Amino acid sequence: MSPNLIPAPPRPFQGFFGVFRYSSRALSLVWQTSPKMMIGLAVCTLVAGVLPAVATWIGQLIVDGVVAAMDTYQASSSLMEVITPVLWLVALEGAIIALITLAQRGLSAQQSLLRAMLGQKVNVMILEKAGTLSLSQFEDSELYDKLTRARREASTRPLGLVNKTFSLLQNAISLVSFGVLLVQFSPWALLILIAGALPVFLSEAKFSGDAFRLFRWRSPQSRMQMYLETVLAREDSIKEVKLFGLESLFLQRYRDIFTRLFKEERLLTLRREAWGFGLGLIGTLAFYMAYGWVVLETVVGALTLGQMTMYLMVFKQGQSALSACLTSISGMYEDNLYLSNLYEYLEQPTEQENGEVTIGAIPGDGLRFEQVSFAYPGGGEVLHDISLHLKPGESLALVGENGSGKTTLIKLLTRLYHPTQGRVLLDGSDLRDWETGALRRRIGVIFQDFERYQLQVGENLGVGDTQAFSDEQRWARAAHHGLADDFINRMDNGYHTQLGRWFKNGQELSGGQWQKVALSRAYMRENADILVLDEPTAAMDAAAEAAVFARFREHSRDKMTILISHRFSTVRSAEQIIVIDQGRIIERGTHQALLESDGRYASLFRLQAKGYQ
Template structure:
């Protein structure tokens, strides 16, 4: 398996364009750091300048120390009145400078550590906040999931990495300018030697950074599969089946197989990268020692003093390090920019705007109307719904019956505007759903889906999740739990409504399937102002007595409301005022229970088939 050879869109193969591309996201990363912690950014900038200037000053003072020592020795040997104090004064000054360098480096390190925590949190919040604006259909798009995976894996650390390299580039640039002022006194060619020595390694790093990014980007689906296998093998909601069916070794081997493939690719890239880095690094070493020899020859020839020789050698060594660090920083910035493209590509993912403004319809009390509604999932070969029409008025109940995959749950997702119809229209109180404010629309709907969430939170919070406005309202919890018939077992838990649920956290209590379903049903009852209640298989995990009790309460509660019930239990379905029988995304029968039984069609066949099971 090899990564695709062609460059990504917008990625140039020319060095000039790559260098320009380095700064594509640098400005945005710097702005992100500034908006996150301006005080720390200022301190980091000042410390960077200090750390950039002081090394040249230390080299210059080092020359003065050596020359002062040589002068004192020559004076003593000539029998003159020699004095060691000037040399000690320069030593003291160099000590102060080195303390300043150490302080600046410590300050830079501390700022980077604090910014890493603040910026990592900021970027993760941006990623999660963006997730809240995506539509359900976007979440079901595997390509977008790849973008989300790439953003979460790398992008949270890359902005700070890019900023650190930017400040490092500035620091080394300042150092290099001060070194250049010293080296120019020796020879104008000295700076050119420094750049030539460091350039090959820079070209190698830039090339392999691009290769690493393409590899990372290309194999996002496999990385996501690894994460999924980890979840299946280590989550309590899946471990029962994994153990029962003996899936552990099979899935673990699949996990290992993916790792082996990814590792082979990483190993090949690492060996190429480090091998070429070593070979090309030899050029830099030869360049330095050539310059070293040049300085030594100049000192032996008497063109420079011993102190100047010491200074030039030190400046050459530090200058080469500065040039190498600058070019490495530019290469790293290029790499960080590539990874930051994942973050901003995800954050700039287009999202549909709400666009609605209505808080009430043009015909109050008209209820819900589906008019020839159709819907087809992106990439699906056929529509999930086709030509569905019905009218549900306040005080009426509607039951949806049909085999799995007949479109029942899709219909509910259209009603709640999780999806937008491909054809036809849906009206609420005489106004199209797209004209309704999304918050106002969903405030009118209480829903329990068949695949409801089991939040690893307190029992009361699990109930309160049904209405965020009353998330911590204990009285509302109790009323909703009573309607969902969950109050009995909740009050028997160790800490009542404040009992932690699930096994992820300490002292968490696990519930049975039927108890969880009652909690989810109570969640739907939290929206006391909702006049549309949607129950998708609300009692599938409950016993017959619990089901009968719940629907008795439900009928009383829903007397003035519109209710939609999805169920395979005909004892539940027959209480509805109107029944739609669905098959293949279309309505094949409609009417009351008595009408459909008299018609002796699909509904009557299914009803009698189920009834025989109780005889």
């Protein structure tokens, strides 16, 4: 796909000025980051904008003063008397140049500090927004593209926009100052100045828009590149990469994506620079036309030598100031385009969770699913008309093939998803009405795809209850319930051992040990009365599995427990077993009752038991 095929605006520069609506928001963001530095930027900008014109005007006085002094010195014997006024002007110009340099240094220092502070602030805004998004939004590829664009570009754009805004103000002030001097020569000189700079500006604005549309178009490909980088450079994927010989295949795909993207970028860059060079010649021609005009006026005696020097400097610096102004406007336009990515992401609608219930309407009623169905956006239903009731002290086992909807049902229980039909109740109150923290404090869960945090052992447990994140006694109790304390105590640094290979002295665990850490993490929620285990022993041996479930039954006597497992030896003791197939409950009952009914459960049980005979 070439840039010519990238969707373009219906009319040239349509919406050019409308896109600047983000400028005020960026300025507000910088003000919130550091009001003092923003005031400092304004002061330095004013100084750096006004003083160049003053220095140029004093330069004219120096040249004319030197010429006058040369004539006066011929009739006077006192050199100091003649030259002193000129030396004072030289000293004044030197002081002004020093102030300009100081202002420029001040601008540079404050911009550098603000870059770090603002980058951090914007990244925090992006991550805070991520915390408000629902799980289904995270599973939306389009939203992931928005997140990628926001993180890769928009975090640096606000300061860039502010810097260009102040650069525009500085050069606009300089331009006005130069214009006051230049109009004394001829108003036509101002028109030549503008005519020379305008074509390059129009070209840059046009290609900035093309570059932005190319950037948006290539987001999915850029994200695929990032994914391939991760697969080829992460310890949790490198085993299969090496075993299956995927290095060359994935690396070639990585190269192909770069080649395709670089081809588009190369074409756009060459077109942009070629047009910029050609149109830039117009500005050069305009400058030398004005140059010749000023020289001619000096030769015929209309201008003094000092005035000629001043006007040449004014025109040259004025042209630079105007070009810088237009470049800043073009850059601001581009930054505003990229900032639209940031605010498009930050303004992504989220579901407001306004629940206030902390105690259910019917305490002790337990957990109910009432005719619950669920479908992913744009997809078919994955759960159909699910109804069940789990009372305190009871255990429930979910059995079914992979993809039958078991884990989706748990995500509805934990309010990671909301039902598309029906409702889920806890103690007689709809989960939507519960205060989020109160609800999730009552649930201890280990998912099949649990996270392996690159943190210390104790912190890996502590994430299960942030209120006890650093409580070492709670770590020890949770590890004991999850049968992780045995191998943790054998580590050199115990609960303070760094896990994973990302950081220095990190220690990797076996799959079964990681699963015990995740299980212990669920036990961190000591007040939870709903325990959910999703394939909690898939990586454990038979002895470890038996010990885990013995401890689990001991710990969960007065709690509601939900177990998902493909191993029938672990689910047979549950008071209620539900068999799910393609999102529907097809059987329910005790282990013995389901065997006697000789349905799907009995068939699967006998099939698995046959493997042990």
